[in-house]
Amino acid sequence: MRAILSGVHPKQGGQQSLELELIDVPYAVTDLAMIFMEKNALATFNVPIHRGVRNNMLKVRVDMQSFTFEHRGQSDFSWEMYFAFNVDHQPYLLQVESEYVSGRHQLTLSSYFEINSDDEEHALLDVHTNQNVDDFSITSINLTQGGLTVTGHDTINGQRLGQQTLILKDQASGEQVEYADTVNLLHGLFAITIPVDQLNAGHFYDLRIEYHFQGQLVDQRVIWTRALAGQNDVQPQSNGQTVKIQATPTSGVVISVLPPLPLTAKVAALGSKAGRVRNKVRQLNTKVNNRYMRWLFKRNHRPFETTTIIFESFGGRQVSDSPLAIYRLFKRLYPGFQLIWSVDRSAVAACKANGIPYVVRRTAKWVRTLEKARFWISNARFPAWVKKPKSVTYIQTWHGTPLKKLGLDIENVTMPGTNTAAYHRNFVNEANRWDALVSPNDYSTQIFRSAFGFNNQILKVGYPRNDELINASADDITALKQKLNIPLDKKVVLYAPTYRDNQFAEKGKYTFELPFDLDQFKAQFGTDTVLILRMHYLISNALDISGYGDFVYDLSSYPNISDLYLVSDLLITDYSSVFFDYAYLKRPILFYPYDYHLYKDELRGFYLDYEKDLPGEIAHDEATLLKDIELYLQRPDMSADPKFQKFYDRFCSINDGLAAWKVVNYVVHQIEQ
Known part of the structure; x- marks a missing residue:
């Protein structure tokens, strides 16, 4: 035990x-x-x-x-x-x-x-105890083109700090540069960026912070108790100066400003940079077959000198989900690490457009990068023939709280291209490679243990992708609606069904038809409501929504489903686990399982009692669905509903908006060990 x-x-x-x-x-x-x-x-x-x-x-x-x-x-x-x-x-x-x-x-x-x-x-x-009351420990410190960015916790034992001000104090003259433009990075974390382009060359600046706590003004020096590895501690400025972060022997932080380099030094630096570019151009990036891949994985690769983290989402098809939330926080807090996405060729254009470092799957460079990395962070499975070196820590975020049975709990697998025994065997083999598995609640932890045969480390911190749901403001939601061209004066219904194992067209592809009449839907709600369709990525047929103008938005390929949650006022689903995440918003959820008895009795079954445990009403026919939509669009907040709140307490209560930070902190702890 x-x-x-x-x-x-x-x-x-x-x-x-x-x-x-x-x-x-x-x-x-x-x-x-x-x-x-x-x-x-x-x-x-x-x-x-x-x-x-x-x-x-x-x-x-x-x-x-x-x-x-x-x-x-x-x-x-x-x-x-x-x-x-x-x-x-x-x-x-x-x-x-x-x-x-x-x-x-x-x-x-x-x-x-x-x-x-x-x-x-x-x-x-x-x-x-008895720590120096003059010290304030921060979470990260980085130099960027915008200036010096410091992040830290904004509470002490549950009580909020107020009016945080970052101060750079010139050691020579005593003059101070102060900045109080605080950004709430995540729930519980604040960030302040202070410009450094006007600091005096050759000078050194101590870093301090002021804030209000329990009615008093507190003035403390900023301390950094970790190594600066992973932090961006050097940044050239447009005026030719270079700003540098240094840690003192007593964990204090000093900012130094180096004068512009002479011309000869600049030329030498440029030549070195050009050499590195030439080396990258020479790297092999040719697509090879699986047999060659297997052979490459058997070779011994020396790890990169710089801590390297590989991210992958849904087998490389997207840059999304919890790996993206973790990547964004790493990029902000630890830009000194090498962060690389493993993607299919279809995702390359998006990576280039957004400045995301990537490596194309199933290439020789991909093999070398995976093998030389220190961490893999993925929300799905890597191919079974991918070899994980002992030096790699593999963090599996998974991609949803399970409603439908998974892995070993599926008694009869009907998916194309596999059988029950092979499916079970592959699941267990893959799970045994995970060093840590992220869980959103106790319910999921128990299922992951049994369904995956998993006995390694579980990080029960909540899904990082859901941090956005907790931290988003009303202004953020307005900006998202404008980005998606959704009218600000209309309510939004999101329809996000699952794929069905018995509706496959061929291996890896499934078909789907809308189970309600769009004309009737538009006639009843079209004046003040719009409909977002979010189909599963496995659906192979494109839905025809021509003729429905500004009423229907097919956003099935939109990478971040959390954005769709935020802009919607009501969710309609069936057997998809999306409602577990949507419940964080405490907005109404309707269930439309038009083929419920077929799905329950003949396919995978459920972990929950579908009739009793769901957080919303169930409509088994189209007339009931439309009636419920009209009713629940008038109830934007479900906090007072006892059934909904019971569900929320069971599945959503542990996520405090800091899940990504907790995973980042776990990784940094592994590095320090």
């Missing part, structure tokens, strides 16, 4: 909820408790668990302030965690493993806590 710390979430009053996952529980356990033991003082702290085990998940609420005490001037406390239980009145103690690595969570101006793991992957709660 194993007990794994799978998540830590803030609660009201400064408390934290620790979440434990129990694996391989062979018997009934009683008298549950969490026991914390401080490694140095050997003190113990016992927290009874009053709620029993549900779906092998436990939640324990603790106050981090209670993990400090007076002991010979000790200021740092490291607590091991143990799960205590009884079996047939016999007591047992199990040390808790860690699948969660937190950042620095400030408790007061002088104390903070972190969740770490020891050399044997056991969980540690590290609490630090």
Whole structure:
């Protein structure tokens, strides 16, 4: 039996909820408790668990302030965690493993806590007190063409900071440059960019921050407690000067300004850059067959000197989903890493248009890049013949909370090109290559364990792609509607059905016909409503919407479905898992399973009780569907609906808008180890 710390979430009053996952529980356990033991003082702290085990998940609420005490001037406390239980009145103690690595969570101006793991992957709660109240630890610091960008947490123990101001103080003259244009990067993170093009050449500047907290003005020096690897610490300016970030021995941050280079140095630098370009041109980028690919994967490739992360979404067909959310945050926080997308040739034009570094799949360069990288981040499976080196950490984000049965849970696979035994075998083989799997909730964690035969690390942080749903503002939604040419004065209905395993045209392609009359739909709603169609990417036939003008928008190929969630007022789906994500918005959801009994009884089946567990009404015919649309377009907020709120608490409550940051933090922690 194993007990794994799978998540830590803030609660009201400064408390934290620790979440434990129990694996391989062979018997009934009683008298549950969490026991914390401080490694140095050997003190113990016992927290009874009053709620029993549900779906092998436990939640324990603790106050981090209670993990400090007076002991010979000790200021740092490291607590091991143990799960205590009884079996047939016999007591047992199990040390808790860690699948969660937190950042620095400030408790007061002088104390903070972190969740770490020891050399044997056991969980540690590290609490630090008596810290310097003059220090403010930041999350990232980078120089860009726009200036010096600093990001950090905007709360202390759940209380918001206010009016953050970044200050550059000239060490020689004492003059200050201040900037307070704060951007909310993600929920809980702020970013400030301060121009540096007017700083004095040859001068050094200390970096400080001011903010309001609990009614007081706080002035602190900015500290950076990690190596600068991954940060962009040098940036040439248009005036010829070069600005550089330096860390002091005491973790402070100094900005230095180097004078313009002489002409001879510029020529030498240009020649070096041209040489690198010539080397890249010489790289082989020829499409080869699978046999040649397999042979290339068997060769030993030395890893890149620069930490390299490969991103892939839906087998290279898109630059989208959770890998894109993680990529964007890496690009902003750690631009010094090499970030590369693995894409099909069909996605190359989009990469070029958006300045996204890429490598084309199934080429010799692709093989070398995969093998020489340090991390793979994907939301689907790589081909089975792709070899994963031991030096690579493979993070699987997956692509949805499962409604339909997956992997080993599918008893009869009817998809073309495979059979049940082969499908099961391929799923397990692929899952065993994943070093970490992202999960959005306890429900998914349990299914992933069983359906994938997965026993490696699960990062239960929520899906990074859903951060956008939590962090988007009303202005963001307006901008999206303008981008998609959707009228601002009309309501939006989003129809996003699943593909059906029994409607395939050929291997990898499926057909679909709309199960409602567009003319009737337009007649009833067309004056003040528009309809967005979002078909599954496997659908091979293009839907004919000619003649419907500004009423119907076929956005099936639009890469980011989260944008479509944000602009819509109501979702219609059937068996697709999209409603799990859409529920974050607390907007109405309707279900239109016009072939429900066929799909349930003859195809893959469901994990949920489709009649009881869904967060919205079910319409089995077109007349009921149209009636429900008219009703629920008048109810934009479902927060007061008990059934909906119960669903939200079960499936959406852990995502705090920082899922991408938590995955980034996990990767950086692996690098530092």
